[in-house]
Amino acid sequence: MENVTNIINDKKFSTNKIMLDNRKKLVLNGVEKVLSSNDDSISLVVSGTKLYLGGHNLHIEKLDVESGLIEAEGDFECIKFGGANKSFLKRLFK
Numbered sequence: 001m002e003n004v005t006n007i008i009n010d011k012k013f014s015t016n017k018i019m020l021d022n023r024k025k026l027v028l029n030g031v032e033k034v035l036s037s038n039d040d041s042i043s044l045v046v047s048g049t050k051l052y053l054g055g056h057n058l059h060i061e062k063l064d065v066e067s068g069l070i071e072a073e074g075d076f077e078c079i080k081f082g083g084a085n086k087s088f089l090k091r092l093f094k
Contacts, residue, residue: 016046023076026053031068034060042072050082 016030058074
């Protein structure tokens with residue numbers, strides 16, 4: 001699967017919605033940036049927070065850069081939210 005990196009420019013969205021249908025089809029809005037994508041994972045930034053999607057045979061079906069909407073399909077096994085996307089200097093001088 002072709003990697004997808006930094007497709008969405010820095011956008012700010014106020015609300016997020018995740019819809020997962022039978023663990024096969026995912027629709028997510030409020031996406032600010034796609035960090036990476038491969039068959040086993042998709043990493044995103046959603047409202048300043050990292051979001052990790054794990055599974056098998058994952059692929060992005062649709063990506064709307066303007067609205068921050070992403071649709072993906074595959075066998076989803078994990079949805080994990082990370083911490084806020086802070087700059088290196090802020091983490092260093094914590």
